[in-house]
Amino acid sequence: MPGGPDRRSWTARRARPGWRPRIATLRTPFIWALRSISGRASSSPLHAKPRGWGDWNGTMAKLYFYYSTMNAGKSTALLQASYNYGERGMRTLVYTSRLDDRANGLVASRIGISAEARHFVPGGDLFAEIGDDHAASPVACVFIDEAQFLTPDHVRQLARVVDQLNIPVLCYGLRTDFLGRLFEGSAQLLAWADTLGEIKTVCHCGRKATMVVRVDPDGTVERAGAQVEIGGNDRYVSLCRRHFMGAMDTGSV
Numbered sequence: 001m002p003g004g005p006d007r008r009s010w011t012a013r014r015a016r017p018g019w020r021p022r023i024a025t026l027r028t029p030f031i032w033a034l035r036s037i038s039g040r041a042s043s044s045p046l047h048a049k050p051r052g053w054g055d056w057n058g059t060m061a062k063l064y065f066y067y068s069t070m071n072a073g074k075s076t077a078l079l080q081a082s083y084n085y086g087e088r089g090m091r092t093l094v095y096t097s098r099l100d101d102r103a104n105g106l107v108a109s110r111i112g113i114s115a116e117a118r119h120f121v122p123g124g125d126l127f128a129e130i131g132d133d134h135a136a137s138p139v140a141c142v143f144i145d146e147a148q149f150l151t152p153d154h155v156r157q158l159a160r161v162v163d164q165l166n167i168p169v170l171c172y173g174l175r176t177d178f179l180g181r182l183f184e185g186s187a188q189l190l191a192w193a194d195t196l197g198e199i200k201t202v203c204h205c206g207r208k209a210t211m212v213v214r215v216d217p218d219g220t221v222e223r224a225g226a227q228v229e230i231g232g233n234d235r236y237v238s239l240c241r242r243h244f245m246g247a248m249d250t251g252s253v
Contacts, residue, residue: 061168063159065147065189065196067175069212069238072201074172076109078143081170090140093130095120097149099228107145117145120154127157131165139167147173149228150185155192162194172199177227178214178236180244203240204253211244212236213253221247 068074082092096107098119108114120126130142142161144150150158150171158169171193175186182190190196203209214222214229214236229235237253247253 059166061162061166062194063162063189063192064168064170065186065193066170066172066199067186067189067196068199069174069176069201069209070236071110071238072199072209073109074199075107075145076111076113077199078145078170078172079107079109079113079115082115082141082143085140091137092141092143093118093133093139094143095126095145097146099146099149107143120144120150122151124154125157126154127160127164130161130167134165134167142167142169144169144171145173147171147189148175148183148186149173150188152184152188155185155188159192174212176211178212178222178225179227180211180248181227183227201238203238203243205240205243207240207242209238209240211241212238213244213247215253219252221251221253223248223251 066074066077078094082094085092094107094115094117096105096117096119098105098121105117105119106114107117118129130139133139142158144158150173158171161167162169171189173186173189174183175190176182201209214225216222237247239247239253243253
């Protein structure tokens with residue numbers, strides 16, 4: 001229609017001699033990103049690391065939280081992952097809670113393997129400690145056992161280790177206590193972690209165990225008490241939700 005809008009299809013317009021798409025709006029930051037990837041514009045704003053932050057090698061570290069119930073192999077998985085780094089000449093830091101003294105301060109697995117560990121305590125500054133250690137000798141990865149005992153401040157400090165030092169942090173811990181309530185550290189990690197993973201084990205019925213009950217020396221299920229009480233198979237039993245609720249109702253596993 002003369003004087004009216006151009007109703008020709010996009011395909012027809014593209015067929016005109018000399019036609020070219022408008023890409024001016026794509027040049028920044030998209031073109032800079034492409035040039036950065038190819039190494040032609042290493043000084044671009046997207047390629048430059050933030051001032052005062054850790055070395056950036058083109059990959060982004062993450063905060064991981066691997067959770068489970070009791071006796072699922074969390075410590076075993078942690079020790080294997082740390083060993084894999086060391087086997088390749090890469091340095092790791094392993095932490096555990098000072099509350100758990102069953103292995104004399106080590107991170108120890110039920111299958112018999114263990115490793116030296118540092119301890120996190122309430123009021124400690126993990127970001128400052130790891131940052132100082134990393135400045136003295138590069139750290140490839142940080143591992144946290146018994147992560148359910150982390151404080152909210154600890155979790156934020158570990159997030160800064162990831163975001164500002166670009167060091168991956170892998171946390172392993174229980175999700176819930178013997179009454180089915182979230183541990184404080186686990187609740188914070190569920191909210192703050194980049195990646196969540198479940199390490200699975202089974203209930204005596206064959207279903208996946210997601211809960212844990214605490215029993216007294218006579219085998220009676222405890223339905224009240226302090227949230228934190230260190231123990232192993234003699235005190236804690238992993239159950240599916242159905243049998244957990246039954247144990248809470250009857251007082252027996």
